[in-house]
Amino acid sequence: MKITNYAVKNYQFTLIMFAMVAAVGLATLFTMPRAEDPALHPPSYVVTVIYPGTSPKEMEETVVKPLEKKIYQLENIAKIMTTIKNGLAVLVIDFKYGVDVENKYQELSTEINALKGNEIPKDIYSLKVEKINSSDVNVLQIALVSQNASAKAVRDYADELKTRLEKITELKNVEYSGVPEQEIHVDLQFDKLARLKIPISAVIGSMQSEGTDISGGNLNMGAKSFNVKTSGKYKDAEDVANTVIYNTAGQITYLKDVAEISRKNEVEKHYVRLNGVRAVLVNAAMKENLNIASVEKKYLPVIEQFEKTLPANIKLIKNFDQGKMVSNRLNKLGEDFAIAILLVLITLLPLGTRASIIVMITIPISLALGLVILNAFGYSLNQLSIVGLVVALGLLVDDSIVVVENIERWLREGYSKNDAVLKGTAQIGEAVLGCTATLIIAFLPLAFLPDKAGEFVRSLPVAIMSSVFASMIVALTLVPFLASRILLKPKNDHGNMFLRNLQKFINFYGGIMTHALHKPLLTLFIALALSGSAIALFPAVGFKLFPASEKAMFLVNLNMPLQTNLTESDKITKQVEAVLKKYPEIKYFTSNVGKGNPQVYYNIRQQKEQSDFAQILVQMDNEARPSEKIELIEKLRKRLADFPYAKVEVKDFEQGPPIEAPISIRIFGENMDSIRAISFKVEKILRADKGTVYVNNELNVYNTDVRVNINRDKARTLGIQTGDIDKTVRLAVAGLEVAQYIDEKGDSRKVVVSAPLQKFATLDAFHNMFVNTSSGKPVALNQIAEVKFETSPTAINHFNKSRYAKVNAYTKEGILANNVLKEVVPKIDAIKMPEGYYYKLSGEKESEGDSLGGNFITVIIMSIFLFVAALILQFKNFKGIIIVLSVIPLGIVGGIVLLFLSGNHMGLVTIIGFIGLSGIEVKNSLLLVDFTNQLRREGMPLEEAIVHAGETRFLPVVLTSLTAIFGLIPIALNPNPNISPLAIVLIGGLISSTLLSRILTPVMYKLIPPRIEVNQDVQQPN
DSSP states (O other): HHHHHHHHHHHHHHHEEEEEHHHHHHHHHHSSSSSSOOOOOOEEEEEEEETOOOOHHHHIIIHHHHHHHHHTTTTTEEEEEEEETTTTTEEEEETTTTHHHHHHHHHHHHHHHHHHHTTOOOOOEEEEEEEEGGGGGGEEEEEEEOOOHHHHHHHHHHHHHHHHHHHHHHHHEEEESSSSEEEEEEEHHHHHHHHHHHHHHHHHHHHHHOOOOOOEEEEETTTTTEOOOOOBBBBBBBHTTTOOEEEEETEEEEHHEEEEEEEEEEOOEEEEEEEEEEEEEEEEEOSSSSSHHHHHHHHHHHHHHHHTTTTTEEEEEEEEEHHHHHHHHHHHHHHHHHHHHHHHHHTTGGOOHHHHHHHHHHHHHHHHHHHHHHHHHHHOOOOHHHHHHHHHTTTTTHHHHHHHHHHHHHHTTTTTTTHHHHHHHHHHHHHHHHHHHHHHHHHHHTTTTOOOHHHTTHHHHHHHHHHHHHHHHHHHHHHHHHHHHOOOOOTTTTTTTTHHHHHHHEEEHHHHHHHHHHHHHHHHHHHHHHHHHHHTTTTHHHHHHSSSOOEEEEEEEEOOTTTTOOHHHHHHHHHHHHHTOTTTTTEEEEEEEOOOOOOOOOBOOOOOOOEEEEEEEEOOOOOOOOHHHHHHHHHHHHHTTTEEEEEEEEEEESSOOOOOOOOEEEEEEEHHHHHHHHHHHHHHHHHSTTTEOOOOOEEOOOOOOOEEEOOOOHHHHHHHHHHHHHHHHHHTOOOOEEEEEOTSOOOOEEEEOOOOTTTTTOOOGGGGEEEHHHHHHEHHHOOOOOOOEEESSEEEEEEEEEEEEEEEEOOOOTTHHHHHHHHHHHHHTSSOOOOEEEEEEEHHHHHHHHHSSSSHHHHHHHHHHHHHHHHHHHSSSHHHHHHHHHTTHHHHHHHHHHHHHTOOOOOHHHHHHHHHHHHHOOOOOOHHHHHHHHHHTTTTHHHHHHHHHHHHHHHHHHHHHHHHHHHHHHHHHHHOTTHHHHHHHHHHHHHHHHHHHHHHHHHHHHSSOOOOOOOOOOOOOO
């Protein structure tokens, strides 16, 4: 081959180029972006609307429907999912992949903000549009813990740490939580306002005007321009108290005349504790495309310096550090790689010391070149790309072994070193090219997986394809060059001691092959029977697209009785904490009452404020094995199953795109009562199944709300606007932020106006509220409105503007969601639903459909044809293709059997394993068929060529299989569920394929021999 000739003849250039590859590869290893998870940029956005005091139905009519109508008109909308609760609406908008993420964000923000005050109420408390970005996951969570420090002291230290971390340019979104901020609170006295006939709107308007910072513009004086600054925002409570709110006939009324003004902590909506002790959490995320190990070196000294400033009664605990986790994971994989390479060295002994050295040199060089290519494509070193490199370890030595062994064979046959190197490589080179092409094509479908799943896993197949391509380049250039310098003519024509002993087994194999060739149909029948029995095992193995996370942490979610207040929720959470303290294997548990834990995992976002909810992040030691975590989860599930005061759910983190639950049934329709009736039936079916746990029906319990029904005719007659009534009620119940003040540190803080009800108020409290007419005359609220209790759904959900309710369920340990669905779906189908009402499966089933459907099927079809096309170029006939592909089922036999015996399931990582296995099998079979064709082309009879090729190619095939098996053993023993099943599939498949396909391929060749034209000019070792 020309490339080989050039590499050998211009050895100085070859040496320099691969020295460069080694140096650049090493530099890339330390400098390329390194993160826990792949960087994701989905065209997905979250619109959050906070509108205190509104029921789900009100929110749906006044806010959600106008928003959805507007958003649905935008181009390239894929889906809109909306969750509506009391005072809160969250819309998750997915656009089709391929759109410009930033442009869509700007377009969406513009359209939504244009609605405020026009089609949706202008007094909405908050309307926010956010991009969903994987880099928003916190890489650092620090707890400032104290049993007796004041809230102000802890808050000040948290603010100081936040300020220091914000100076590290690689960090972003540095925030603290778990401590109330200070605010200026204005308690209006309605009776005084009524007596003075001052409308509430006048009070609010005056404060908003006084507390607004408006630029004074520029003043040109001579040759210079000066900025004009006004007084701006409030400075303190005294400033607020002296606000002029009314001026009638020269009589000035100040705010302090009709209100009590004080500076105090805001009402707490979120409690945080670490290991049962009150704490403040400081969290930070990392910017994209950075090396987390390098970033860690910057933030650790800052934290250490800050810790020295803390008083004795405040402790700093770094309870979550992703940088440390990533380093530990890479170190463990580094150890596995080192062990694997040592095991590979053992399998190379039959090649001889010098040949083994050549192959061992190619492993790091191939990986280095693969890393450089991976980095050039813009991918990081993360959990998925690492899995790809693990698979590559079993593939990248194949080419080098095949080339080195063939050169050695030519040397043993008496050829000169130059002829052996050049002609031996040329003889095998075309097959190596064909093998590489088929392997790359085999992994193409994974590289083109659609949507979120595709973006999530794409670095994995790219890592494999990069490494395989690199190994081919190395095998055809560096290996011949090294062989020309390192290999010597063997003293013994039969090789070293290891090879001579292996030759005995090769001779034994030759006898079996000869026997099989005499009974080809029986051999074929046995192969088919074995393949059929293996396929029958698939249902027993089961399918789960993405495995659970291997991280030594999980969540405990507490759902209190509906509308439980924060204080009561906190008491209940403390009881669960008391249970957790009894388990010594728990290192940290971080309790968040009234809100979810800040985001520390890529597919679980922080839950919004909700007084009847708490979440506990439970962390074990980082060295804890996944099996130990699962055991602890099961213990806690049993212990907390009958917890009397809340529904407690112990949930593991899952890999893959976010899902509502493994099993999720969406029930569609218009009438909530009808949907609710159907949901009860679905819930009953799921609860009756023995494999389910944590069955949750959102419509099981309804909210009880206080409804203020306004008599609009009477209000108009009295000259009272509906908005003033709403504002008065909002002011009394939730308070209203009307301005901001600047504190001593220069930070903006809230000025909140309210006329708070008693802590445990009754409906009679509303009778004391007054609403002013346009002239300022007070009118009692009960004269123009009726206040009463009413029930409403806890939540209303929309999918593409259609109402639905969901019934979710998790599965017990060891039970797959797909197996449960096989049992429950026929029962759900039997439910008689009214016309226009129907259900759809969500959860894992929907995720599988999104990941493996649509464009993925098209890519699979294209890949199959490309795969066959590559083989056509190699053999120029279909018989050769059939012979080569016939070995694939034999690898599946061992892969599925070992998967079953090890208790693993089919999923994305095992699919990758089977794809890689098929590539190795086709490569080995291709080498055998190609060599048989060469022998026949030289004129050797059919059966003699089959036997001779089988015996000659047995050594490189066995060596490549053994190196892959031994190299993958440490990975198979790794407890990480993301990589061990993949290695198990490859090991099992290689064992069965090596033992069986070496028999089947010669038999298939005899049954359907390709047509070969004899060419006497072909030079070939004897």
